[in-house]
Structures are given as structure tokens and as C-alpha cells.
Amino acid sequence: MFVLAMFACLNSYAQETSVRGHVYGANGEAAPFAHVLLLQNEDSVMVKGVPTDSIGLFVMKNIPVGNYLLNVSQLGYEPYFRSLSISGTNELTLERIELTIMSQQLETVQVVGRKELFQLKSDRLIINVSSLPTFSGNNALQLLQKAPGVIVQENANSISLNNKGEVLIMINNRISRVPKANLIQQLKGMRAENIDRIELIHQPGAKYDADNAAGIIHIVMKENNAYGLNGSASFTAGMGQREKFNGSVDLNYRNNGLNIYGNASGFNNRSPKAEINHFREYDYQGDQFYYENSFKFVNPINNSLGFNLGVDFEIDKNSTIGGLFGYSKNTDLGKDFTSRSKGSVNAVPNTNSQYLLNIDNPNRNTIINLNYFRKIGTNGSLNIDVDRVTLDVQNSSELTYLDIEETKEKQQLIERQDLKLIP
Template sequence: MKNILLPALCVIIMLASANNTQAQNKSISGKVTDEKRAAAEFVTVALLKARDSALLKTSLTDALGIYKFDISDTVDLLISVTAVGYEKAFSKPISKSSGNTVEVPVIALQRASKSLKEVTVTIKKPFVERRADKLIVNVEGSAVAEGNTALEVLRKAPGVSLDKDDNISMNGKNSVLVMIDGKPTYMSNADLANMLRAMQSTQIETIELITNPSAKYDAAGNGGIINIKTKRDKSMGVNGSINLGSGYGRTSKYNGSTNLNFRKGKINLFGNYNYSNRGSKSDFELNRKVTAAGIITNFEQNNVWNARRNNNGYKAGIDLFLNKNTTIGVLVNGYNNSADEKTASGTSIFNQVSAVDSAINVAGRNKQHYANNAYNLNFKTTLDTSGRELTIDADYSKYNGELNEFRDSYYLNFSNSPPVEFINNLAPAEIEILSGKLDYTHPLSKSLKLEAGWKSSWVTTDNNLRFSTLTGSTWNPDKNRSNHFIYKENINAAYLNLNKTYKNTSLQMGLRAEHTNSNGNSVTISKEVKRDYIEFFPSISLSQKLGKDHQLGASYSRRIDRPGYDKLNPFIFLLDKYTFEQGNPLLNPQFTNSSQISYTYKGSTTATLSYSKTRNVMTQVTEQNDATKETFVMERNLDNQTVYSLNIYAPIKLAKWWNLNSNTQVFNMGFTADVLGERLKASQTVFQVNVDNQITITKTLGAELSSWYMSPLQYGIFKIRNSPYVNAGLKKSFENNKLSLKLNLNDIFNSMRNRGSTNFANMDFNFNNKWESRVLNFSLSYRFGSKDIKPERRRSTGLESEANRMKN
């Protein structure tokens, strides 16, 4: 079955093309210019019957002012051109006997002699629109369109949340794929946050929230897709922005970014670069109670991390508009990140009479470097005026990572250990991805559209963990803790998708098939884990308008989450002699069935009821060896995870100067599994609320106050306590909003922390993690050039799911 996906898709496309074959007896083309004889872009051209001006077809001119029609009617024809601010223009009649190819003389537009000041027509879109397979947030023209960054707009979107590190989740689910104009960002979380901070809300037209993606998208990821669509217009010239920022909590933080866009004629050049240098400090406390042979031993462990991370992210590309119907583009992006981390860990071991029996002190130095370069070649062509489109993408990505860690362990009162142990952990990693995909769109009628596509990807990862210990002045390899792991994966996919639109109803349904072939080879221990399977992923979405103010939606999809490449490597990451983390080469993918029902009122208030069930859910499980007193963490598959969720998003205008956005979610998360020799059955109902206040002080000065709270949570074997926070900020705009200054204080009361415990099987411990959350930030943003330049062309690449599984 693995070899039939591509041939089957080819047959489907040929059949669809044959079904639409029609006699195209006459080809009519021409050019439209403005009053200065320059090309008139994207103006409306209509093909009419000359006898009665009956409309046959419409089209838009391209970047060169060119239009084209294919018509089979044997009648006399006429071309009309309309554009805002210009008089309506007509061609001379085109005789039905003029031949199969007609070149219409240039039509020159003339400025309208009168301006219609008496009548002003304003069409205001609702803030939120429900489509069959997505929720659309119309940013342009809304209250959030002025004075905010793209990251701030996302924080206000229905069902979207950002954590302390600006990691994005949607409806309580992580692993969200963020796309810009249909192109995956495949950046690290930090780089993505920096890029979205650099993007102004005035650049955004809409945000698409796709909780249950259609068959057109990769089946990987149960968190959904967020697609940020930037504005589209016809202006030429240069524009860009420069952004600078700094912050301080317990350490200093700096960031900067720039973006540039140039468009002229058939060429569109674009690029951006962002940089950040961020320090961070965190404290971690772990208290464990180990019972073995009736003897209780208590461990009190305190750890301090002091890290500094440098992130460099970049993107550059070019689009060439070969003609009205065909565009080719090249895109290069990537990141080059490094981190320098110092750790100090102290563990006191108490006997039954609460006296210190022994102790371990560990000093660690950890240098990391991660770099990724991705290349995309894209081709798009419109096959005819009915809207048939073909898009082809070829992608290549190369990732290099390196971890070089030194740990000095000092032991007190240990009879079976040396007083001092020096360890070096060198872990280079390489990931190579090659991908190709094809997407075909075929309108079967005005209200029915067929989409079909194919994708293949090949991934090779090479991780060579080299553990060594210092004896005298010589580093000696530790073969018991070293491991060379090579992972190879090939995924082939094909899909069919149908979109049907009625008067007040829209329906989308599709099916995607993905065949996966993988081989995980632990070279050091000569052990291979092979997998070969094919899975099907159906999806269906429905949207129904109920009058002017009410809209209902329903959707269902099946999704897959494959393990991150680093999670499959059975390496050991030491915290100290008794605490470590280990990879799992036997980790299986998880499968999620998700469904939801939604209601939208007046294009603003939304309520969404969701249910999902995940089989073989991947989650971290802590295990304990009573004999050795070791505790370690490993990603494992549990039987099932079920989530029931109700999300209510309500924007409220309390006063002319005061807007409030509230995002409230109530969900119940449950786990069932046979783990560690016991039956786990745990669930808890959780309440989460995010309230954002926007206050207008003057036309150029505004304030913002936001708060977040989540009640205690049971996650697998862990019980997590609540962790609220409050943020506040001020913003001042200058020079017609081209220059803006911002000052904000995150976590005013320094209340954010991660506290939890477990008392399951033979384990009894609690932990408290406090990171640097109270940070004062200052930022400056300046936009220059024309604000109405068409940005880079919207397109998707073929690395959506693969890139998200890389460590960065």
C-alpha cells in the first residue's frame, strides 16, 4: 500500500483535469494603463457581450497591467475596465470573426472629473468571522489594529494564550504551528516571539485560527494552526521597520530587529533579521522521600541556573512575477543560536532521625549551539480563468546542534564514590530534511471546489553522545553512558479536500493518508527500532449563519503527533548522581480525535465547546529505583488522555476610552494508563481566565493592564498548583504613529512559579521552580517608507511538521 499514494494522486488530478476540459476557442488579452501610461495593477476587467453588455467573465490585471480571458462563446465581445478614482473605460467591439487569438489595444484610464463627496459607503467587517474550517479575526480596522505588535494581537485572539516564555497555545493545547501568509515560521520559540514583537498590527489583515485543520495540512500536531495574513495592496517602493528593546529582572535582556520590503514591477524582495541577548535565572527545589527495606531516606535538592542565550534569526526571499498567471519564488531562512549556562546544585541526604547523612555538590558549565538553514523553491501558476491552480514546493533544511557540558561533582560521606568526579558530556547532533509537495485546486462550479495534493519528506538525524570522565589529566570515554543514535524517516502523504458553499452554509470535508517508514538505530548497543505504518486522517467542518448576528460552527479531525527527534535518542542527561533524564527510542506517536461546536454573536463574542481523546499520549513520567535511590524522567506513552473544554471570548467596551477583552476557559483533563505497575486514573476540572484592559489616555498615549489565573491542575501523575500573574504597560506614539515607545512591567507581584507534587506508586516528592518572571521592559519601534507596499507573496512550504520536531 505504501507505493500507491503518488500514482493514485496523479490519477485523481488527471481525472479532475479531464473533467474540466472545455473548448477554449478564443484567447483575448490586453493591457491597462493609468493616465501617466504606467501599468494599472489589479484593476477590474470585465468581458461583456457587445450586443447587450451582458457580463460573461471578470478578471484582475496583474503587476504589469495585463489581463487575459479564454472564451468559447462565438459572439461579438467588449472589454470594460473599472477602477476607483478613474472613469470607466471600454475597448472597441471585438468581432466574433476576429480569430482565435485577439490582442486588444491598450486601454488608458483617465482620472474621474468629479469626486463623489456626497456619498460615503463604509463596510465594516466583524472582528470575528466563522468559516467552515477556521475562525477569522479581522485585525484591520479593529480596535486592536492600532498601537500593538503582532504578539500582542495574538494574545487578544479568542482561545489563544501565551505563557511566561511567550510560547503559544490555543484552546489549552500546545504544539501550535504558527504561519505567516501560509508559510511555516519553523523558528525557535524565542525567535518567533521576537519576530512577532517586530511586526506591527497595522501590517496584519487577518488572523486565521484553525483548531481542526483540513486534510490539506500535515496531519502532525494537535494544537492547531495560527496563520497570520499580512495586508495586500498594489503600491510600489520600499518600506521597513527598526525595533529595539531592553529589559531587566535579575539579569539584563536586549533585542533588536529590522525588516525591509521592496517591490517594483515584476520583482518583490523581502527580508528580516532579529537578534536577542537574554539572560535568565531560575531556582529549582526538589524534595524526595525514598523508602527501601523499611528505611526512609530524604533528599533535599536545591538547584540554581544562570544562563545567557544569544538568538539570531533571519529570512530573505524574492518573488518573480513571470506573467499574469505564473510566479516563482525563492525563500531562505534560519537561525543561529547559542547559550552559555552555569548551574549549581546541592543535595543533602537525611537519615531517619533527620540528620544529614551525606551530601553532593555539583557545579556545571554548559555551552550549546543550534543552527538551522532552510531553503524553499516555490512555483505557482493559474491554469485558466476558472481558477484552477497548481503549486509546487521543494524544500531543504540542515540543522546542526552541539552540547558541551562539564560537571564537577563533590561527594561528602560516600563510601562507594570518589570525593570528586569530573564529567564531560559532548552531544553533537545533525538533522537533514528534504521535502517536496504539490497542491492542486480545481473549481468544479461556482460553489464547489476540489483540492488535491501530495507530499514526501525524508529525514536523517545523527546524534553522537560522548560521555567521558577525568582521571588524573586524562579524559577517559565512558562506554556505558555514551550512545550513537541514527534515525531515518520517510513520510509520503496524499489528500483530497472538497469545499461547498451555499447561501448561508459552508461545508468542508477531506481525507489525508500518510505512510510512515522509520528506523531508529542505537549504534552503540546494536539495537534498531523499525516502524512501517499507514494512517488515515479525515476532517470535516461546517459553518451556518443564523440571521445577521448569530453563527454556528462544527468541526472534527483526526491528528498525529510524532516524537521530537531528540526524545527518541536514549541518552542520559545528568542533574546529579541520583537525578537524571533519559530519552526513549520506543516512544510511539500519539493520535488525537478532536471535535468542537462553536457559536459567534455579532462577530465578537464566541463560545466554543470542545472534546478530544488522545491515544498513546506522550508525557513525561518520573520513575524511581528504590535500591539505588535514583529518580529519573522519561517520556512515555500513556493509554489515553481526554479533554473537555468550554472557552468563552468576550470583548467589552466599558467606556469610549476603555476596552476589556476576557478569555475564559473551563476544561477537564483526564488520564488513564497502566504505568509503573499501577493503574493511573486521574482527572481534574480546571478554570483559566485571561483579562486584558486597554485604556486610551490621549490620542498618542495608552495604557494596558492584563492578568492571568489558572486553578490547580492534575497532569498525569503530577498535581500542579495555581500560578497567577499581573502585567502593566504604557505606550506613547510619535510622528503619525511611525515612532512608538513602550514601557511594561511583567509579573508585577513576582507570583509566577511552577509548584507541584506526586504521590504515586513508590514515589513521594514535591518541587518548586521559580524563574525570572518580574521583568521591566523598554522598547522602541520605528517604521519608515511607504506603508502600503505589497509584502512577500503568501505561500506554504513543505517543512510544516518536520521542522517543529527539531530542538532549537
């Protein structure tokens, strides 16, 4: 009961806000398809991104309380920045955003082959992951959480698009039929460095066999068409209040019709300490009630390790057979999480309790896939996939009741010892 109450209290604090605004360009005209990014104030890491619509309007939903930096950009205009503070209201409407035409045009223009972050088509919105370096270090699930219109509820194993219900996930033109719990673990093991783009398909055509889903999220991985053995490796590290690092290795061997590929990736993230205090004081039928709840989170750690190994073989120019084996492990560790509750009625104490919580939740996911593809005629095709997926979820929590008086006596003893050390 205590654990449920604690997380219920935490959810009450996770207030989220919708941010709405209107972007204008030259001569006061609306600026359609401008890029609007919400960045973390500390390190400019992207939190959410959306394009403006045909009349320059944008809406970013499910933004947590905090301080951010808003960035608006469009070709031919100076980048626009402003600080933004979210305090927990249901909706925040920003004042008119006016872009300024670039004051200086360069005589020589160097063309760089880099795609725009957002590309809007009639049936889909394309997010070019490789065009934004700050995506590095994220996994596929985190990218979806930042995508416009996508709502990820990890605890409920739910991914929806534009509040219209569940979506299908497609990876490299293959719809994933595995259970959502397994799929979410699989997405956690996919690094942003290996993803080329994400397509949010709002209106799936008949060819996708969408099964009446609200839409399709298509994740397209980077291709390696070079012959012989080749690969790449990356490693990043950072230090804020706590250290974090991640790395990945990709290898590929291609020779005639045979293609063998594999990748491995991992990350470790130590979150900062956090403390939440909740106070309630009210009068009821002549009595005065007071309650106080406090939660302290010390040294929470999240880490992940995963790899994939696959092979494709071209039987002929129209037929391909292949297989894939994947494994991933995600672990949430929490040590010395404490909760304390105190209460009184008419200044007379009636509640005083304290608990210690340790968490160790490793989740392991494996997937085996066999597939066959054959092109039939000009527009037809046959695609057969056989999947076997296993998911091992462990929720290990150790809850200890702490005696308040005994803890107080130990604290007083420590304080007296500290005082003796002061000259």
C-alpha cells in the same frame, strides 16, 4: 543520570492550572465574544488570551503557578481587572464576572482603524497580532504559546491544537513540510513585529490538503506593497531583574513584477536568578528518612539572531516564481548552575553531594526554498515548493563534581578573612 534527575525534578515543579470563568453583561445576560487576557503582574505582558464563547464562558489552559492580572473587555463596557493567584491546583473556577456599562458616552467619537485582538469565524479563530503592542519583542513560537488552545512542547518538538493532536503550520498560504525540530527553530527566528495575524483553523477545508491533521495554524506576515526601496527598523530594551533587548530591520524593493525583500532580527534575554529547594521526610518500617535537594540557576542567557532574504518575480498576471534563503541561530547559555543533595537515615548522613553544571547549546537552522505558483481558471491553482532545510543542534554540558569538605574549608577561610576586615 544526574542531569536527567535534575530536569525530572524541575518538571515536577512546573505545575499548570486551567482557569475557568463566566462573563456577564447588562441585565445579567451572558457576554459572548468578550476578550479575556491573563497578564503578568509585574509588567502587564500578555501570558494567555481567549475569547468567551456564545454563552460567555472561557477556559485558559496550561497556566503556570504565579501571580497575574486578569483583564476582561468588550465594546460598550468598562474594562474589568482583578488580581489572580495560581497556586498549582488542576482547575480554578472564578466567581461570576460582571461587566459594567460605560457610564459616560463621548459626544464626539474618533474612529481608529484598529482591528480587535480576536475575530471568531465559522472555521477559525483569528488573532490580530499587530493590534496588541505588548506582543512586541516576542517571537512566533512565544505567540503560539499564548494563543488559546495551542500547546507547544518544545522539548518534544510538538505543536497541538485543543488536545486533538499535531497540527500543520502554514506561512503565507504555504504549508510548511519541514521537520518539526527545524520548524520550531524557524518560528523562534520570526519576530512578532513582522507578523500581521495568526489564524487557528479548527476545521480545515479540502483546499488546504491538511493530511488528516488536527488543524492548521496559519501565520500571515505583514505585506509591503509600496514601490521602490523602503523599510523599517525597531529596537526595544527593558530592565527588570536582568536586562533584555531586541531589534529588527526590514527592507523591501518592488519594481514592476520584481520584488526583493529581506529582514534581520535578534534578541538577548538574561533571566533572573532562581533557586529551587525540595525536601522529603518520612517514616518507613520504623526508620526516619530525610532528603534535601537544592538547585541554583545563576545568570541564564537566551539569545537569537536570524535573517531572511527572498525574491519573487511575476512571469505574467497568473504566474509567479520565487526563492527564499533563511538563517537563524538560537543559543541557551548557563554558567555555574549548582545542585546539592543531602540525605540521612535516623539522623545519620548517608548522602552528601554537590555538582556544578555549565551549558552552552547553540542551535543553527538554515532553509532554502524555491517556489512556483500559477492560477488556473477561476478557483484552481498550481503550487510547487522545493525546500532544503538543515539543522545543527549542539548540546554541550560540562558537569563537575565538587568536593563538599574542600568547598566547606574554602568557605570558612573566606568567612575568617571577612571577619578580619570588620573593625
